[in-house]
Amino acid sequence: TNFVQVQIRTIAFRQENQAESAAALVRAGASLDSLALASSLDTYRYRGGLHNLKPLIDVEEPYRSHAAAMQPGQISPIFPYREAYAFFRLEQRLPADTAEYSRYVPEIQSVFQARKRDAAWKVFMQEMETRFPATVDSAILARIEADSALLFTPTFVNDNPAVVVRVDDRHTLTEGKLRSTVSRQAMTSGDERFGRSIEKALREATEELRLLAAADADRFRERPEVTARHADSRDSALVDAYLKETVVAKITFNREEFAAYYAEHPEEFREPAQVKVDRIAAADSAAAFEAARRLADGADYGYIAGQYNIGVSDGTAQEWAPLASFPDNIRNDLDTLTIGRSTRPYNTSDGWIILHVADRRPGRVKPLADVEMKIREVMFRRKFAEGLDRVLAVLKQESTITRNEAEIDRYFGSNK
Template structure:
């Protein structure tokens, strides 16, 4: 069957080796049509050929000749990497432990990533990935050989993993087909990506707002009234009328009003720190933002799945649990009943079909664990009774979900066993690294200093700025201020006396607190505004309707970092390098003592 796959790297070239008997006349002589050739090198003479009930004598030449040595036939298989039909195809065998396509996909992070056979696979050196898989298998096998699988840290971790895997598998099965309604996704994404272009006026007094509104009610056009208020100084332009403003840059109170307005509508005046903003909607647009759409899709899908899981959980509780009236009478804040007494109370509060009943003592123990800072303090603060229903729901959910998973035999599936083995292998590899490989790694100061010398260009301090700023109600005002400051006006005096100032956004306050700020820490637009600046420069910066003057108080160019400053980082780098070397050494040693067969041939792997 021909696959439709157009996946980059999808046709992964493999060599599958098989010892096949060759029915060549030159080796075995003639074979009658329809007759099966004798197995080669089997140690058994060919059976006599039977036709219509008559036995034919075997050829003396074949019977007496020694069995020929079989040829090895190499078959190259073009296998789509992401096709599930090849998931179990072996790529390598490590002491009878098979590494499959599925293992390779898992290693490169493509399982459960939503990728189909038509999509592009990630750019990876698959030969290196497979080599690492082989090395890991060798170390895991060695970990078992030296008894690390009996380590006391492994069993409890595996028990918890198996328990959680059962639950996750069952719950995932309930929601795997649940997705967001695409109509809702499109609608909400559109709303969240809306941008507005506004014509706004900033005024200082409420009386001025009322005067503006009165003229509008009298029938005067908005533009005419706007221009008159600007010209006589009663108001100031509130930003660039040609600039669109994203919703995340708009005051939440104003945003609520904006979302209800249409183009041409005038919004209700919005109070700001130093007056009011009067505005009209000039234009509304939405951006095509695939990331926003995907974010909304995930949010809505999550909401629907949570609701479905709640419904499923409630159905299991109803199916398996019978609550006793005793539960409702439990009062953990009753001072007449010591909590210690409840920890020994074996009365049943819930009967669970086929399971151990839940007693007051069991429940009280869970309550105690919930308030690990002290249940007595929680009782005194009257927090326990408020939380007891939630604690009960958590307990019962765990019990009934575990029960349902076992009844559905999830723990007997191949997928479950593969995941358990994979987890155990991961833990064993970690133990082998921690107890065998890592202890052999040692680092000297001479080595770290040598690394510092060889990689000096990697240890350079980033460029940094010491900044100050003035915010204005409009970008035009900020441009005007920049021009004045560049002609010699004192910055501190201007900041104290300039008119039309606004408050610096809380998003930017940290950049102007008198501490050096690395260039990479600045927002992209601010970095762009400061590009090429030096000490003493002034640059305009616009954020929505607010204009800023950025004052470069000081500038530090990139410079080499002292060894003492980066010694810790270098030790980590050198340690990582030596650790990899040690891993490679162990892998080589284990490989020599093992039987490793690699079937995959990546030399003709399709390139993306």
């Protein structure tokens, strides 16, 4: 399936309702290529949204996932894409080109290796689940979920010893530990949903309990190689646990801090700049590089476009497009160009093109509500660093530190 050849015709809009209206028009019989040429934000609009025929594996996500299940003539659902909303129609679907097989052998091998590893781990964990069934106290989970509004306050975390997950009497997870895990994950996981944080923490903790139960049942702790690894990792594990208890557990937030940080750092939350670009579709590489050379020497863009552009449009700018909607290499170049300057030639899947910056404007600053989780993440790192500095200062003042110079030299590979 990954190597069947497909051709798609795409269209993208800034607003989801614009994409919905366009999709309704296309389903009613409107010309998708005309709509794309007139309104689309992506660079394929100059070809009426049409992409070259290519193996499915070379199609960019999320287009690839949708195209894999489609037949020619079908229209995809609307989906977010590079800070826009897009949909497409599958124009062609042809059998794989066997002549291209050798080029994809390494990629095919890596895919199968990853699948085998994932499948083996899944089977192993299913065996652990059968061997060590776990019980979950749903009432405690409901109690934690009810405290979602308190997540970033000291009240959310507690030392409640009530058991929320039990594999056996020796391998349990308490409410207090689960709350601490959820709190830490939420502080560092951006905008992940609260319910998702609980599910993730619960799943990972249950897997760990089963693995520990299996290790004890199979007397792993008595094996020399396990004992050696345990000794090597014990100190770092103790340090990690100590930091979690003395630093992470004391980190708290309030909305006033968020608002202050937001006001002081507006540029961190500004959306990507937007540009209006003209486009020259050159006949070949020689024409593209000659046109680019003449533009760099100061030639008038309109004149050069008239001489070299073979695209379906006249090469003039259409609508504002976010920089994020362009491929990475093109976006990086456009980001540095001033109005009136042109890019180098690009050898794209649709031929040689040159882009010309007709206009540009800064992106808007996102509202506080949209970036609150990002601010939490930044402030968590800052407060963790501050808390760590305080703990280390106390340790330095009240601890006796012995330096083993021979071991230090050995660690750093010194010849002394």
